[in-house]
Amino acid sequence: MTATADHEHRYRAVAGRDARFDGWFFTAVRTTGIYCRPSCPARTPAPHNVSFFSTAAGAQAAGYRACRRCRPDAAPGSPEWDVRADVVARAMRLIGDGEVERSGVPGLARRLGYSERQLHRLVVGELGVGPLALARAQRAQTARVLIETTNLPMADVAFAAGFASIRQFNDTVREVFAATPTELRRRPSPASGGAPGSLTLRLTARAPYDAAEVLLFLGAHAVPGLEEWDGSTFSRVLDLPHGPGVVSLSPAPDAAAAVSARLQLTQLRDLGVAVSRCRRMLDLDADPAAVDGVLGADPALADVVALAPGRRVPGSPEAPELAVRAVLGQQVSVAGARTLTARLLPVAGVALPTPVGTLTHAFPRPEALAVADLGGIGLTGARRAALQALATALADGDVALDPGADREEARRALLAVRGIGPWTAALVALRGLADPDVWLPGDLALRRSLTALGSTDAEAATRWRPWRSYAVMHLWALAAPAFFTRPPHPERPLPDIPTTPTAPPPGRSAR
Structure with missing residues (x-):
C-alpha cells in the first residue's frame, strides 16, 4: 500500500470513529497539537491537518500531547506486535514487559542478539523513535494510572513509574498530558482503596x-x-x-x-x-475483526465463529x-x-x-x-x-x-x-508465546471436532493461516464445551461431536 493510500485508509477509520483501529495507530492534529485514538468523539479534523503515528511515543516525540477526552494512552495495544516475528516486534514485546526498565537498552539489545546501534537503527527506522522513547511513553502511562487510582505521594508515584527524578516525572507528565500531576489527580477517577500496593x-x-x-x-x-x-x-x-x-x-x-x-x-x-x-x-x-474475517469465511467454521465472535486464546x-x-x-x-x-x-x-x-x-x-x-x-x-x-x-x-x-x-x-x-x-x-498461528499436531480433541466438521488434520493445518491458534480454540470448544461459556444456540445447533473414552480434553498431550 502506498503512503497516500495508507493515509486515506486511516483517515476513513478516523472519520468513521472506528474503535477497531484503536491502538493500531494514533491520529495527530497539527492545528490543536494533540493526538487521539481513531475513535475519538471529537470533531473530525480536515485531512490535510492530520498525521498518523504507529505508537503514542512517536506522537509524543513529535511534540503532540495526549487527548484528554479519548485518552489514547489507555487504548488497547497494537495486535501487530503479537502477530509479527521480526526483531522490531520482539523488541516491542520486551519493552512492554519492562525490559528497558530492568536492564536498559543494552540489556534489551542483548536479549535480542543485536548491538545497541543496530537495534536503535531498526526501531527508529520503522517507528520514528528509539527504545528509550517507547519506554518513556510507557512510564508516562504507568504514572497516570498511579496518579488517578491511588493516593500515593507524587514522589512515590514518580519512582514507582520508573522515573529517575521528580523533575523528570513532572516534565514528562506536563509534556505528554498537558497537565501537572496535581491537576491530573484532581480529575474525577475511581479510588483504589485497600492496602498499600x-x-x-x-x-x-x-x-x-x-x-x-x-x-x-x-x-x-x-x-x-x-x-x-x-x-x-x-x-x-x-x-x-x-x-x-x-x-x-x-x-x-x-x-x-x-x-x-x-x-x-x-x-x-x-x-x-x-x-x-x-x-x-x-x-x-488481539484483532477480532481480522481473525473472524478469515475463519468465518471458511464454510467448515462459519457457524462456529458466528456463535462465538471474537473468541480469544x-x-x-x-x-x-x-x-x-x-x-x-x-x-x-x-x-x-x-x-x-x-x-x-x-x-x-x-x-x-x-x-x-x-x-x-x-x-x-x-x-x-x-x-x-x-x-x-x-x-x-x-x-x-x-x-x-x-x-x-x-x-x-x-x-x-x-x-x-x-x-x-x-x-x-x-x-x-x-x-x-x-x-x-x-x-x-x-x-x-502468544503465537497466533499455531496448529497442535495429533491433538485428539481437534481430530474429533474436525471429523464432525468433515475436515482433516492435514487440511486444517494450512487453511486457517495466519490465525490457526484461534481455530484451535473454536475446535476445542466443540470437543469440550465445559471449558467455554456459550451454550449451543437453539436455532443453530453445533455439530454432534462423538465421544470416546480415550479422547482427551484441552490440555492433555496426544503424544
Whole structure:
C-alpha cells in the first residue's frame, strides 16, 4: 500500500470513529497539537491537518500531547506486535514487559542478539523513535494510572513509574498530558482503596470480547495454591521482578469489552509489567475483526465463529511456566495436571509472605526447578527427567521463552529437550508465546471436532493461516464445551461431536 493510500485508509477509520483501529495507530492534529485514538468523539479534523503515528511515543516525540477526552494512552495495544516475528516486534514485546526498565537498552539489545546501534537503527527506522522513547511513553502511562487510582505521594508515584527524578516525572507528565500531576489527580477517577500496593484497573480490549469465557477457561485449569476460581473471578499469583503480586480478574461491570483487575503488588514499580502480563494472559490486544474475517469465511467454521465472535486464546503470564505445565500435563487429564502442578509449588515455588485467600505460592522459577527434589511429586522417571531437563535448559539460556523470543528458534530449542515433542512445543507457542498461528499436531480433541466438521488434520493445518491458534480454540470448544461459556444456540445447533473414552480434553498431550 502506498503512503497516500495508507493515509486515506486511516483517515476513513478516523472519520468513521472506528474503535477497531484503536491502538493500531494514533491520529495527530497539527492545528490543536494533540493526538487521539481513531475513535475519538471529537470533531473530525480536515485531512490535510492530520498525521498518523504507529505508537503514542512517536506522537509524543513529535511534540503532540495526549487527548484528554479519548485518552489514547489507555487504548488497547497494537495486535501487530503479537502477530509479527521480526526483531522490531520482539523488541516491542520486551519493552512492554519492562525490559528497558530492568536492564536498559543494552540489556534489551542483548536479549535480542543485536548491538545497541543496530537495534536503535531498526526501531527508529520503522517507528520514528528509539527504545528509550517507547519506554518513556510507557512510564508516562504507568504514572497516570498511579496518579488517578491511588493516593500515593507524587514522589512515590514518580519512582514507582520508573522515573529517575521528580523533575523528570513532572516534565514528562506536563509534556505528554498537558497537565501537572496535581491537576491530573484532581480529575474525577475511581479510588483504589485497600492496602498499600493495591489498586484496581480496567483493562480494555477490542470488541467483541467475552471476558467470562476467557476467565472460565483459565479457571478450569486453575492450580490450587497458585490460582483460584470462584465462578466469576479468576485470581492468581504473579512472579514479578520485585516480588510476587496477586491479581484478581473479573468481567468489568461497566464495559462489555473490558476486564476489571484488582492488583496487590509488593512494589508498585511492577505495575507496568503486571498489566502487560495480564493483557497477554487474557489476549486483550488481539484483532477480532481480522481473525473472524478469515475463519468465518471458511464454510467448515462459519457457524462456529458466528456463535462465538471474537473468541480469544487464553495464555500464560510467563511462557516458562506454561512450558513446565505442558510437560506436567502430557498424557494426563486436566485434573491430573492441576494436581501434579499443585504438588510442585511447595517443593520449588516461592511462598507468599502471607497467603491471600487460598493463594500461597508463586510458580517455581527454572533455576529452582532444575535443582529441586521432585521424587515425591508423583511423576514417572521419564517425566521427571524431562521436567528437569527443560528447567535446566531454561535456566542456562539454551531455551529462551521471554516475550522477545524468536518463536521458531524457541520451537527448535524445545524439541531438542528430551521428552518434549511437537505437541508440547506447539502448546508452548500457542498459550505461552502468544503465537497466533499455531496448529497442535495429533491433538485428539481437534481430530474429533474436525471429523464432525468433515475436515482433516492435514487440511486444517494450512487453511486457517495466519490465525490457526484461534481455530484451535473454536475446535476445542466443540470437543469440550465445559471449558467455554456459550451454550449451543437453539436455532443453530453445533455439530454432534462423538465421544470416546480415550479422547482427551484441552490440555492433555496426544503424544
